[in-house]
Amino acid sequence: LRRNPGEAEFHQAAREVFESLGPVLSRHPEYAEASILERMCEPERQIIFRVPWTDDQGRVQINRGFRVEFNSALGPYKGGLRFHPSVYLGTIKFLGFEQVFKNALTGMPIGGGKGGSDFDPKGKSTGEVMRFCQSFMTELYRHLGEHTDVPAGDIGVGGREIGYLFGQYKRITNRYESGVITGKGVGWGGSLVRPEATGYGAVYFADEMLKTRGESFEGKRVLVSGSGNVAIYAIQKVHQLGGTVVACSDSSGVVFDDGGIDLDLLQEVKEVRRGRLSAYAEARGNASDYRTGATIWSLTSTTRVDVALPCATQNELNEADAKVLTENGLLAVAEGANMPSTPEAARLFSEAGVLFGPGKAANAGGVATSALEMQQNASRDSWSFEHTEARLQEIMVGIHEDCATTAEEYGAPGNYVLGANIDGFTRVANAMLALGVI
Ligand code: NDP
Numbered sequence: 001l002r003r004n005p006g007e008a009e010f011h012q013a014a015r016e017v018f019e020s021l022g023p024v025l026s027r028h029p030e031y032a033e034a035s036i037l038e039r040m041c042e043p044e045r046q047i048i049f050r051v052p053w054t055d056d057q058g059r060v061q062i063n064r065g066f067r068v069e070f071n072s073a074l075g076p077y078k079g080g081l082r083f084h085p086s087v088y089l090g091t092i093k094f095l096g097f098e099q100v101f102k103n104a105l106t107g108m109p110i111g112g113g114k115g116g117s118d119f120d121p122k123g124k125s126t127g128e129v130m131r132f133c134q135s136f137m138t139e140l141y142r143h144l145g146e147h148t149d150v151p152a153g154d155i156g157v158g159g160r161e162i163g164y165l166f167g168q169y170k171r172i173t174n175r176y177e178s179g180v181i182t183g184k185g186v187g188w189g190g191s192l193v194r195p196e197a198t199g200y201g202a203v204y205f206a207d208e209m210l211k212t213r214g215e216s217f218e219g220k221r222v223l224v225s226g227s228g229n230v231a232i233y234a235i236q237k238v239h240q241l242g243g244t245v246v247a248c249s250d251s252s253g254v255v256f257d258d259g260g261i262d263l264d265l266l267q268e269v270k271e272v273r274r275g276r277l278s279a280y281a282e283a284r285g286n287a288s289d290y291r292t293g294a295t296i297w298s299l300t301s302t303t304r305v306d307v308a309l310p311c312a313t314q315n316e317l318n319e320a321d322a323k324v325l326t327e328n329g330l331l332a333v334a335e336g337a338n339m340p341s342t343p344e345a346a347r348l349f350s351e352a353g354v355l356f357g358p359g360k361a362a363n364a365g366g367v368a369t370s371a372l373e374m375q376q377n378a379s380r381d382s383w384s385f386e387h388t389e390a391r392l393q394e395i396m397v398g399i400h401e402d403c404a405t406t407a408e409e410y411g412a413p414g415n416y417v418l419g420a421n422i423d424g425f426t427r428v429a430n431a432m433l434a435l436g437v438i
Contacts, residue, residue, distance in 0.1 A: 003042075007090030009314060013097045013339060014041055016346075020421035023410045028429075034437070036429045043096060044077075045069040048089065049139040051117060053131045065136050067115035069149055070096040073431035076147055077113030078103055078367060080154030080183075083132075083161070085120040092116055094314070095154070098338055099367070101424030102360040105399050108371040113149055115140070121156045133164035141169050146179035146377075152370050153183040155313065158229060159195070163188075178377035182370035186382075191373035193388040194366075199233025199311065199336060200389070201365015201396045202357075206307055206334035207241060208400035209355040212414070215331060217243035223305050224248045224261075225296045226312030227270055227277050230336040230363070234309050235261055246303060249296040249312065250277040256289040256303070297321035304328060311336030319344035326352040335359035346417065361403050361420040368395045 004010055018037065025032055051063040066089060069077040079099040082091070092114050100112030119132050143149055153162055162183040170176055184190035193200070203217070210216055220243040224231050227248045235245045244260040255261070255277055265283055269275045281290030291299065297308075297317050301324045308325060310317050314337065322345035325333075332355035335341065339359055341349070349356040369392055376382055383391075400416075406426075407419030 004090075004093070007093055009094035009339070010090045010097060012343065013094040016339075016343060016417075017097075017101065017421045017425065020418045021425060024422050024426060030433065031429050034433055036432055039432065040071065040100070040428065041097075043068045043070045043093065044072060046089070047140075047143055051119065051132065051135050051139070053128070053135045055128055056125050063117050063119040063132070065115070065117045065139060066092045067113065067140060067143060067149070067151075068092045068096040069113045069143070070111070071100040071428060072111035073428055073435055074104055075109035075111045076145075077149040078110040078152070078370065079112055079114040080116075080152040081157045081161075081165075082114070082116035082154040083119045083121050083156035084116070085118055087116045087118045095338055098360050100428055101421065102364045103367055104424040104427040105361055105402065105420060106364050106368040106371065106395060107398065108368060110150075110367065110371050113151075114154075115151055116154065116157075119156075121161075126160075129161065130164045133161055134168040137165045137168035138172065141172050144169065144180050146177055146374070150179065150370075150374065151181050152367070153229070155228070159183065159185055159190075179374045182373045184373070189373075189377055191369060191376055191388060192383065192385040193392060194369050194373055195229060196233040196236070196389075197369035197392055198230045198363050198366030199235070200237045201368070201392060202230070202234055202309060202311070202334045202336040202362045203237035203241065204365065204393050204396035205357045205362040205400055206309065206332055206355075208397055209332050209334065209357055209416070210307075212404070213331070213355070217241035217307070219243070220306040220331075221246050221304055222307045222309060223296055223300065224309045224311055224336075225316060225340070226250065226310075226337065227266060227280075228312070230366075231309075231311040232263070232267060232270060234311050234336050235263055235266070238307075238309075239263060243307065246305075247296055247299075248277070251312075252276060253278060253290055253292040254294045254296045254299060255281050255284075256291070256299070257284065257287065259287065262287075295321075297325070300324050300328065306331050308333045309336050310340035312340065313337055314339040315342050317341045317345050319348055321345065322348040326354055330354050333357065334362040336363050338363065350415065350417065355414070356416060358417045358420050360424060361399050361416060364399055365392050365396050368392065
C-alpha cells in the first residue's frame with residue numbers, strides 16, 4: 001500500500017488475488033523464496049504521457065495518457081485501452097494486474113498490460129476523436145510492437161478508435177504491422193467474432209456454471225448492466241440460448257423490457273446512431289420502462305432474476321444489491337466487466353451458494369479472441385465466423401474446466417474465484433521462475 005498510495009482499485013484487485021493464494025504458497029515455498037508476489041505487484045514498466053490535441057473550436061486540449069506494461073513472462077504485453085474521464089494510474093494498474101492472470105488463464109502466449117486516458121469521448125465530434133487518437137499514438141507507438149506490446153479496446157475505445165490508432169501507427173512507422181493492435185475491422189486485419197467475443201464468452205462461462213447444477217439459460221430471466229460492446233453481445237447470446245434479458249443500463253439510467261430487450265433496436269441506437277439508452281426507450285414507447293438516474297441492481301427487488309451479468313464497470317454491484325438478488329433466488333453471476341462486484345458483494349454471493357464467475361475468468365473470451373486475431377495476422381489468414389466462434393467456445397469451456405478443477409484440487413469445489421486466481425497465478429509464477437530474476 002505504501003508503495004502505491006491512493007490507488008484504491010489496484011489495492012482491491014491485488015488483495016482479492018492474494019486472499020486466494022495461501023494454500024498454493026504453502027504447497028510451493030519456491031514462489032515466496034523467489035519473491036514472486038512482490039515482483040508481480042510491480043509493473044515491468046509504466047508510461048505516463050501528455051496528449052495534446054485541438055478541439056473543433058481550435059482550442060488546445062490536454063489529456064493524460066497511460067500504458068502500464070505489467071508482466072511479459074508469458075508473451076508480449078496484451079490488454080486494452082480505456083478512454084473515460086475517471087481514468088487515473090490506479091484504474092490502469094488494477095486493470096493491468098487483472099489482465100496478467102486473465103491472459104494466463106486463456107492458455108495463450110500473451111503477457112498482461114493495460115492503458116488509456118482521462119479523455120472523455122462523450123459529446124466529441126468524430127474529428128476530435130480522430131485527432132485525440134492520433135496524438136495518443138504519436139507518443140505510444142514507440143512502446144508498441146507485435147512482439148512487444150499489443151493494445152486493444154475497452155470502455156470508450158471501439159472499432160472507430162482502433163482504426164484511428166492503427167492508422168497513425170502505420171503512418172509513423174511506415175509498417176503495415178497488423179499484429180500490433182487488435183479489435184481491427186474485418187477487411188483490414190480484424191477477426192470475425194472479436195466484437196462479440198467478450199459478451200459471448202461471459203455467457204458461455206455462465207452456461208458452463210449452470211450445467212454443474214443441471215440448469216441452462218432456457219427460460220431464465222437475465223439482467224445485463226451496461227449497453228456497450230460487452231453488454232450488447234451478452235444479450236445476443238443469452239437470447240440465442242433461450243433466455244430473456246429483461247433490463248440493461250447506461251450511466252444515465254435503466255431500461256426494463258419485460259418481454260425482452262429488442263436487440264436490433266438497441267444495436268441501431270448504440271452502434272449506428274451512437275445514441276444513449278434513453279433514445280432506445282423513446283423508440284420502444286410503452287413497451288419498456290425507463291428510469292433515469294437509477295442503477296440496474298438497485299431496482300431488482302421488483303423483478304425475478306435468475307442470472308446477473310454485470311457488463312458495465314468496476315464496483316457497480318454492491319453488497320446491498322447482492323443481498324436483494326440472492327434473496328430473490330439468483331442462481332448465477334458471470335462478470336462481463338472487470339471487477340464489477342465489490343469484495344463484499346462477491347463474498348455474499350459465495351456464502352449464499354450463488355455460482356460466481358469472476359471477471360478474470362468469465363470475460364477472458366475477449367482477449368482470447370484478440371490472440372486469435374494475432375494468429376490470423378501472423379499467418380496472413382482470416383477464419384470463418386463459425387470456426388472462430390467454435391474456438392472461442394472451446395477456450396471458455398476450457399477456462400471453466402481449469403478453474404473448477406483447480407478449486408477442487410485446493411479443497412474448495414465450486415469456488416471459481418479461488419480456482420481462477422490460483423490457476424492464473426501458477427501459470428505466471430512458473431514462467432517467472434523459469435526466466436530467472438528479471
Ligand atoms: P463500452 O464503452 O462499449 O460500454 C460501457 C458501458 O458501461 C456503457 O453502457 C456505459 O454507459 C456503461 N458504464 C461505463 N461506466 C459506467 C459507470 N461509471 N456507471 C454506469 N455505467 C457505466 O465498454 P465495454 O463494453 O467494452 O466494456 C465494459 C466492461 O467490460 C469494462 O469493465 C471493460 O473493462 C470490460 N471488458 C471489456 C472487454 C472488451 O472486449 N470490450 C474485454 C474484457 C473486459 P455510458 O455510455 O453511459 O458511459
